[in-house]
Amino acid sequence: MDGTLVDSEKVWEVALHELAARAGGELSPAARRAMIGSSMATSMRILRDDLGQPGRDEAADVDWLERRVEELFADGLVWQPGAFELLKAVRAAGLPTALVTSTGRRLVEVALDTLGRENFDVVVCGDEVSAPKPDPAPYRTAAGLLGVEIAQCVAIEDSPTGMASAVASGAAVLAVPAELELPATDGVHLRDSLEDVDPAFLSSLLVPIPG
Template identity: 80%
Template structure:
């Protein structure tokens, strides 16, 4: 393994680069009210990092409306989130600085998200299209996160060995996807707590993370599991 620099850096979007999970929360609670119900905190948390289809199943079950038609809800939710995204998204701490540093270092980058292409295009107005060599959206893969397909697809498109890529995630669903893909995983929790997991490097934020730190993860990934797990500042 090349210990000097990652072959590529693969970024999740919602909750990792931008604080968009709160935007989704606003729209989902509004949709529940339109349906005559109230979305529980438990259901909302279960949706974090998941695909649209998975989230809508949880939504219907939580409202006690398993037979509620999905398509009109997806259309309304997508439109609402699109307009909220267009109003601007807030960067997660350290995320913009890390993305600039990775690009300045000449490292290939990918955006790997469960969000659909329409909304990703709106988010890219904040994120910057030029910051990503590849964008893999949730509606462009046959098996979304937690399946490893999204991350393996991104690495393949970049021509980068997945085991030499660093994937950056914030949710249990995303971490499971990245870990199963074979990538080195850096996890920075946002909406949900992440327990220490073998093979996952935990930090409280992306503040202070730079290309040299990402390269160090490739080295520490070769250590024994007991030496490489655990939270850092």
Template identity: 75%
Template sequence: MNSQRPAAVLFDMDGTLVDSEKVWDIALYELAVRAGGELSQGARHAMVGNSMANSMRILREDLGQPDRPEEPDVKWLTSRVFELFREGLVWRPGAAELLRAVKLAGMPTALVTSTGRLLVEAALDTLGRENFDVVVCGDEVTMPKPDPEPYRTAAALLGVPITECIAVEDSPTGVASALASGAVVLAVPAELELPATDGVHLRTSLVGVDPAYLTSLLISHELLQPEH
């Protein structure tokens, strides 16, 4: 059993580090209007933490336009969100401080997001490229969240065991991905409520979270594991 600090901290982006879901709100509602409809709140909630392909499928179903071509919508949405990201993103409470503390402590970090590379590059102007040792984007994996592939890919790129990593998430989709990967999960809900789940440490915000707290999560998780 390793009772040392986490081998790495793996951060989700939208809703976890930055309040970017509200940016997506603007663009998605605008896209629905362009399509001659109106996006329902239920459909918008279903998109949170999901891949672009899944989100576009939800949009088409919600608008009653199952045969609507996907590519033009993706192109328009990406361009609009890029424009909004470039205007700057607002940090979630405690997120910038935690990221800074983790880096100062010398702990490896990864950004693990369902968002595509083009938009992530724009977001990194706010987040700081120097804050992440690796970046795994939604369009760079075969199976995006809720599949565990994104988190397992990040751990592999860092050369660390996923079971010794802390994943920081905000959405049910992201939590499912992180949990299935084998990471220890810290979840801070943003847009959607998160149910209490075995193996998931729930907090109302990242304020007060520091490397010592993350280490305590890993140790408590290991203590609960059966001896082999």
């Protein structure tokens, strides 16, 4: 979701810098980069380490951060280039679709006002899985809920953490960088944007089933 479908990483950036300022510190660029694509728990650990405040109340920080991001999400989210068109084409083709995100359900529900609940058969949130990205559990959970083989799924990602999760799950992977440069990785198809990507292109990324 964040960075792949909508340009929401900048929203997170605003809120995270505000949270660091409330704590009397300043979030370093390296720490912010390390948070992209990570779970909330991992991001909060990075924040505490970066600020040199290991004893901070994580629950209180998460609550403040989610409330602030919720306010910013409610103002509307901007689609990434080509994302809206691809999603509409996929749905028009009758393909089952899952939203797989590290973001928690509370904020995803707000984002779905922009994304459209009708565009997803399944929504898997970061606080609803046995292990977050880069573990493969989120994508495998989504495939299971859709009732399809993971090898017949294409995962679209924008961060190294998400790429690692998708590759480990066994899905075909299409990666489009947003905030971070993405390295060439075996099994990952890289593009500059989702513009001109359509269901036929996604199908071409799958390994044909023998027979």
